[in-house]
Amino acid sequence: MRIVGKILKWLGLAAFVAVIGTAGWLYVFPPELIRVGTAYAAKIVCSNAFIARRDPAEVLAVDVQAPGHPLLKHVEIERHDDYVATNFYGLLAEEVAVYRDGLGCANAPGGDVDAVRAVKLATVAAAKPDSDFEWPMGDEVSRGGYPQVQALMSDAELAGPGMRAIVVVKNGHIIAESYGKGFSAATPLLGWSMAKTVTATIVAQRVAEGKLRWDQDHLLPEWTDERAKIKISDLMAMQSGLALEESYGDVNDVTRMLFLEPDEAKFVAGKGLEAQPGEKFKYTTGSTVALSRIWMNSFSDRQEALAYPRKALFDPIGMRSAIMETDEAGTFSGGSLMYATARDWARFGLLLQERGDWNGVQVLPEDFAAMVDTETALSQGRYTEGLAWKTGPQELPNEKFGLPEDTFWAQGHDGQSIAMIPSEKLVVVRMGLTPSKLGYGPETMVAKIMEAARAEPVVEEPPADAADVTGNDDGEN
Structure with a gap:
């Protein structure tokens, strides 16, 4: 019995030491x-x-x-x-x-x-638009004549679970909007991968300024092998050939890059190829992180690069709530981490719907305006040359829902979307917390909104003096 007691005592001590050791190991090296x-x-x-x-x-x-x-x-x-x-x-x-x-x-x-x-802006712009101006340059909204469209906003099935904001723009005016409990027109919302399309516009502006080229290769210092063949146009179309994972929920390339890496672009730059550049479509957040490093490297001054999205894009179209976030190294996380109010996301959608023209000022180059809604062959018509989608979140042709052929989309994780229909002069923003497992897609809602907006009168144009105030010749305010 004495021997058995000693054995049990030692086993207990060993178990205690194992627990303490495991706890200590987890503390120092958590999974x-x-x-x-x-x-x-x-x-x-x-x-x-x-x-x-x-x-x-x-x-x-x-x-x-x-x-x-x-x-x-x-x-x-x-x-x-x-x-x-x-x-x-x-x-x-x-x-x-x-x-x-x-x-x-x-x-x-x-x-x-x-x-x-240490990564900070020298000058921080005011976040609130000038409320005395008519939308889109301000936040004054004079809607009317579209009660059927507004009524659709109260249909919970159409709006989808977890809806936080819906904004409908027709002919450059907000004609209807709705917000979930606890959210309003003033609440900045995470767009997730809609940031990719924003990054595309910034790259396009640097191309228009002659600082980058669509066919430019040898893009990063680390790419001295076959990766040197990767062109900016390859990254824009998601056909770089880089061996990057794109799944969520557990530890993989995209979650490790976004949350465990101090330098996201360095992480991407270290990845090899799984296909030759330009030969395989694969949607990856890392592609836009690489693009962010590339366009920022086109500046010799880091402070100018950090200020560029606001100077070149956000301020000219009144997106004063927009904040694009960086990693620890100071590179914009241009594949997923950007906040803006639903109205500001609608401003961005309106800019794309109008092919880069903003009150008579060509904010985006015309060649990019063609790229952003031109589908690529390698994506089988799903993705475009300008980091946008030709199909909605349900990945079915737009025609299946009665949407026009020229419809294109910006999309983000958990139910974020902007539908842009140039032929209808229509933009529909839908924001929420709607995991894909719920099976919701906004396409049916967008189609019903489109039909309702067709059937009702268009909001009158603002008076000439208001247009003069909101549409400065230099595109700024």
Whole structure:
């Protein structure tokens, strides 16, 4: 009995040591899945708390935990003056996301918050549009004559689960809009992959300025092998051939890049090829991260590069709420992390619908205006040459829903979309928290809105003096 007692005692001690050792190992080397979870939570809570002014606890519960991985239920948060810290069960996998005015939040994967704080804008523009101006240059909206369109906004099935905002633009005017509980026209919303199409417009502007070329190759210093053949046009059409994963929920290339890498573009630059450039379509967030590094490298001054999206795109079309976020290294995360109000996303959609013309000023080059809604052969007609989609979220031809052939889309994770129909002078923005597993697509709603807008009178044009105020010759205000 004495021997048995000793054995049990030693077994108990060994088990205790094993538990303590495992706990210590987890503390020092937490699994990547847990790190991705806490880093993701830090990032989403930080951006929504500081940019959208939402309650951090609500964001954690509603945006992070409710639709996410079960492990996220055990993430805890602390909000500080300019950052959010998270951890798992109160002690494991602590991660931090830091806020900077005008640049939003960035993760600090190694805990180097000073490196994140060092990336900042010298001048931060005011976030609120001039309310005395008629939309799109201001936020005054004079809608009328479209009650059927507005009535469609109250159809929960059409709007979809988790809807946060719908904005309908016809002939350059907002004719209807609706917002989910707790959200309004003033709430900046995460567009996820709609940021890819924004990145495309910025690249196009640098091409128009002669700083880049569509057929330019040898794009990054790391690409000295077959990757040197990758052209900007390949990245724009998602046919670079880079071996990048694109799936969500667990640890893979896109989640590791966005939440665990201090330099996202360096991570992408280190990837090899799985196909020759220009020979295979594969949609990847890393492609637009590489494009962000490439267009930013076309500036000799980093501060000029950081200010460029606002100077070249956001301010000229009144998108003053728009914030494109960077990583710790200061490169825009141009594949997914951008916030703007639904009205500002509608401004962007209107610019594309009008083929880059904004009140008579050609903000975007005309060759890009053709690219953005021209489908590529390698994508089998689904994707365009300008980082946009020819099919909606349900990946069926537009004609299946009664939508015109010229319809094209910007799309983002969890139910974000902008439908643009040039032939109808129509833009429909739909934002929400709508995981793809719910099976919702906005195409039917857009088709019904289109039909209702056809049947009703067009809003009168604003008086000439208002047009003079909102449509400056230099495209600025």
